[in-house]
Amino acid sequence: MLAEIITIGDEILIGQIVDTNSAFIASELNKIGISVYQITSVQDDRKHILEALHEARSRARIVFITGGLGPTKDDITKRTLCEYLNDTMVQNQEVLAHIEELFEKYISTPISDMNRHQAMVPSKAQILQNDYGTAPGMWLEEKDCLFISLPGVPFEMKNLLKNHVFPKIIKTFKRPYIIHKTIMTYGLGESAIAERIAGWEADLPPFVKLAYLPNLGKVRLRLTAKGTNKEPLEKAINSATKELYTIIGDIISGEEEAGSLESVVGKLLTEKKLTLATAESFTGGKISEQITSIPGASAYFMGSVVSYATQAKIDLLKVPKKLIAQNSVVSAEVAMAMAKNVRELLKADFGVATTGNAGPAKGDSDAPIGTVYIAIATKDNVYASEFSMGNHRTRIVQKGVHKALEMLQKEILKF
Amino acid sequence: MLAEIITIGDEILIGQIVDTNSAFIASELNKIGISVYQITSVQDDRKHILEALHEARSRARIVFITGGLGPTKDDITKRTLCEYLNDTMVQNQEVLAHIEELFEKYISTPISDMNRHQAMVPSKAQILQNDYGTAPGMWLEEKDCLFISLPGVPFEMKNLLKNHVFPKIIKTFKRPYIIHKTIMTYGLGESAIAERIAGWEADLPPFVKLAYLPNLGKVRLRLTAKGTNKEPLEKAINSATKELYTIIGDIISGEEEAGSLESVVGKLLTEKKLTLATAESFTGGKISEQITSIPGASAYFMGSVVSYATQAKIDLLKVPKKLIAQNSVVSAEVAMAMAKNVRELLKADFGVATTGNAGPAKGDSDAPIGTVYIAIATKDNVYASEFSMGNHRTRIVQKGVHKALEMLQKEILKF
Numbered sequence: 001m002l003a004e005i006i007t008i009g010d011e012i013l014i015g016q017i018v019d020t021n022s023a024f025i026a027s028e029l030n031k032i033g034i035s036v037y038q039i040t041s042v043q044d045d046r047k048h049i050l051e052a053l054h055e056a057r058s059r060a061r062i063v064f065i066t067g068g069l070g071p072t073k074d075d076i077t078k079r080t081l082c083e084y085l086n087d088t089m090v091q092n093q094e095v096l097a098h099i100e101e102l103f104e105k106y107i108s109t110p111i112s113d114m115n116r117h118q119a120m121v122p123s124k125a126q127i128l129q130n131d132y133g134t135a136p137g138m139w140l141e142e143k144d145c146l147f148i149s150l151p152g153v154p155f156e157m158k159n160l161l162k163n164h165v166f167p168k169i170i171k172t173f174k175r176p177y178i179i180h181k182t183i184m185t186y187g188l189g190e191s192a193i194a195e196r197i198a199g200w201e202a203d204l205p206p207f208v209k210l211a212y213l214p215n216l217g218k219v220r221l222r223l224t225a226k227g228t229n230k231e232p233l234e235k236a237i238n239s240a241t242k243e244l245y246t247i248i249g250d251i252i253s254g255e256e257e258a259g260s261l262e263s264v265v266g267k268l269l270t271e272k273k274l275t276l277a278t279a280e281s282f283t284g285g286k287i288s289e290q291i292t293s294i295p296g297a298s299a300y301f302m303g304s305v306v307s308y309a310t311q312a313k314i315d316l317l318k319v320p321k322k323l324i325a326q327n328s329v330v331s332a333e334v335a336m337a338m339a340k341n342v343r344e345l346l347k348a349d350f351g352v353a354t355t356g357n358a359g360p361a362k363g364d365s366d367a368p369i370g371t372v373y374i375a376i377a378t379k380d381n382v383y384a385s386e387f388s389m390g391n392h393r394t395r396i397v398q399k400g401v402h403k404a405l406e407m408l409q410k411e412i413l414k415f
Numbered sequence: 416m417l418a419e420i421i422t423i424g425d426e427i428l429i430g431q432i433v434d435t436n437s438a439f440i441a442s443e444l445n446k447i448g449i450s451v452y453q454i455t456s457v458q459d460d461r462k463h464i465l466e467a468l469h470e471a472r473s474r475a476r477i478v479f480i481t482g483g484l485g486p487t488k489d490d491i492t493k494r495t496l497c498e499y500l501n502d503t504m505v506q507n508q509e510v511l512a513h514i515e516e517l518f519e520k521y522i523s524t525p526i527s528d529m530n531r532h533q534a535m536v537p538s539k540a541q542i543l544q545n546d547y548g549t550a551p552g553m554w555l556e557e558k559d560c561l562f563i564s565l566p567g568v569p570f571e572m573k574n575l576l577k578n579h580v581f582p583k584i585i586k587t588f589k590r591p592y593i594i595h596k597t598i599m600t601y602g603l604g605e606s607a608i609a610e611r612i613a614g615w616e617a618d619l620p621p622f623v624k625l626a627y628l629p630n631l632g633k634v635r636l637r638l639t640a641k642g643t644n645k646e647p648l649e650k651a652i653n654s655a656t657k658e659l660y661t662i663i664g665d666i667i668s669g670e671e672e673a674g675s676l677e678s679v680v681g682k683l684l685t686e687k688k689l690t691l692a693t694a695e696s697f698t699g700g701k702i703s704e705q706i707t708s709i710p711g712a713s714a715y716f717m718g719s720v721v722s723y724a725t726q727a728k729i730d731l732l733k734v735p736k737k738l739i740a741q742n743s744v745v746s747a748e749v750a751m752a753m754a755k756n757v758r759e760l761l762k763a764d765f766g767v768a769t770t771g772n773a774g775p776a777k778g779d780s781d782a783p784i785g786t787v788y789i790a791i792a793t794k795d796n797v798y799a800s801e802f803s804m805g806n807h808r809t810r811i812v813q814k815g816v817h818k819a820l821e822m823l824q825k826e827i828l829k830f
Contacts, residue, residue: 010624010626010639011626011628011637012437012438012441012454013441013450013451013452013453013454014441014442014445014450014451014595014639015437015438015439015440015441015442015443015444015445015451016438016442016597016628016637017438018433018434018435018437018438019433019434019437019438019454020433022427022430022433022434022456023427023430023431023432023433023434024430025430026427026428026429026430027429027430027431028430029430030429030430035428035429036428036429036430037428037458037463038428038455038456038457038458038463038467039427039428039434039455039456040453040454040455040456041437041453041454041455042453043452043453044626048452048453052453055470070605070627070629071605071606071609072605072606072609072627073609073616073625074624074625074626074627075627107604109603109604109607112606112607112610114606114609114610115604115606132807153629155807155809155810180429180431182431188524189522189524189530190485190486190487191486191487191527191529191530192524192527194486194487194488194529195527195529201488209425209489210488210489211425211426211459211489212485212487212489212490213426213431214485214568222426222431224425224429277727278721280700284703284704284706284707284708284712285695285700285701285702285703285704285707285719285721286700286704287700288699288700288703288704288721288723289699289700289701289703289704291699292699292700292721292723293699293809293812295774295775295776295808296775296776297699297723298723298724298776298779301723301724302723302724302726302727303720303721303722303723303724303727303731304700304719304720304721304723305718305719305720305721305731306693306700306703306707306718306719306720306721307718308703308707308712308713308716308717308718308719309713309716309717309718309761311717311761311762312692312717312718312761315760315761315762316718316720316731316760316761345730345731346724346726346727346730346731347726347730359710360710360711361710361711361713364713392547392570393710394570394708395570397708
């Protein structure tokens, strides 16, 4: 059961936007047993769209098309799809009523013919209601291939996919099972891991595939099993995983099914009814931003002091001037004082603090670029670790955030 | 002069990662006059890669290939490319020396045969040195098509592209000019704008293309001109822009060439030697994170208080309890107090504050989801504006950050 995704829009081909829709669609499709064979991004160009549709159809049972459904001249997906399917455009009353309702409710400018024109759809199309916008989703079933056209605006597309497309797909198609398991390791490069597990890898059953995913200095191992029966897949993945622990258990830090680190941390804090405060320097608010990206964070997150300037560490976090002078602002001592003080100031159970130099300039300390300290404070304890995180500004911040959340997770698990 | 991009890796097709490489490559290529015709993402599968290479070659003069260059079994790009070009693999001494040097300097595990194997490359390949990793970039010139293979790790790829690939491309090819100009508007939907500028749009010269880009409730208009001589392109774009101002000048907020809002704000603050502090509630540290994503932000950014919990507004920002009780924590009064106090606490020229309800639950106030207040404080003045930002959590935060930076920019321009 193969699908393909075609994303349409000049803004993708000139690099003005990053196509995040494809990854979302692919990941959701995987969960219901549908593999994506290819993702293709093409221009708002009739000939190019026709070619892409033709090629995707020759390979896949379902073709997802996003983008190019706006009311303006440059958006031509709908009429090109209509042409490709030898269909004619008709006005859909249901869509028209929806557009008129949206305008009445939310839009101050009067509705125009161009807006009403968005109710024109290929006659064969089954309409998928777009709850958040005027461009309808469309389900177009041909004998050999199902075409699903969705708007390119991510939050409109996501809602359509989950609430209108998937229920219909699940009813319509019998699908195989796809199971992924990702095992996280630390401390060894991918080639070193590959050598240690070569025998194990060679013995994997043919329906289980292994991938190495290096990121932020760590390697994740992804196992994928695919087949018509769920049970033997689960069995194979579980027994392979178990065996893997006996071979490289010393470098396995966990499994990824649990979700992002910030959501795991959020879940743990919620369960244990504990609270968190952060004091950030070189991470600039990114820990706080990731923590609060989880709905419900207000139950456990008190707040953060982003003390970017040294003076802010003194004024807001009450880090003693003398401590900074004696140890430098980038030091374990300052990190620990920040963690301890923010925990107390915000009356939280955990205090997390970061200080370091992300470059490009040296800043208020002599620490080399990439040197960072991360500290965790609890009621009874405070400690800091030093790291050297390379010389790439964005990556130093990313690694710092990741490491801080990882240290926090370990600490919460002790409670 | 057309290029295509092929990104290789199962992790893209199962949606485990978002392909950000393509947008980067496409945007950089545009700057040197090369258009990307198509972006194709394929699996780590020999047959599939061969097909993708064949198809891309039939359409483009340069084919960029990223990913699949790791040392492990699942990475097969290099040998598949070699097979496709009827070439044989040879050991490259320069690459071998580089790999050995990287291992000696940065990696604690001993170098293995698998690592050394990364020095095997197609015999026709010209090597592009990967300063940050062991997988070399490769320049493979056939009569009709140039293939450029790059690692998938974004920061390795970016460095290779800018420092090794582009200088070579610029020397090798005569390229046309591509000029983009993006004009930002506010207050009108895309169809309403399209109606107002229909006559102007119809009169655009054939080498100038217009696109409508709606995002976060605003529409940007992108003009693209392409041709062999720079001057007439610039002239056409400039005169079209000038005319556009006479038609919809009332809804134009600026032009986008200047870069992201946070970089514009950073530039202005640096020039005017002014400083900034922020107090964030529903934006959760995202304003701070965006401000500090700009290298050199420490020159003007003092810090931020992310007062997520109401208690943090009282304890850290010294917002009077009574003021909160009288007005609710989501109010113009509280936003203004936050902005004023954070400016004073951090001794900054500007204070920016946000308070609001991003949902999904109602939180510590009766304000409906989507209601937010943003305040700006200077030495002599403080004001707050109220906004209603829909009911989608992530978008409420995005819109809030954008609006706060926009208000700040306007305020800085008065100084």
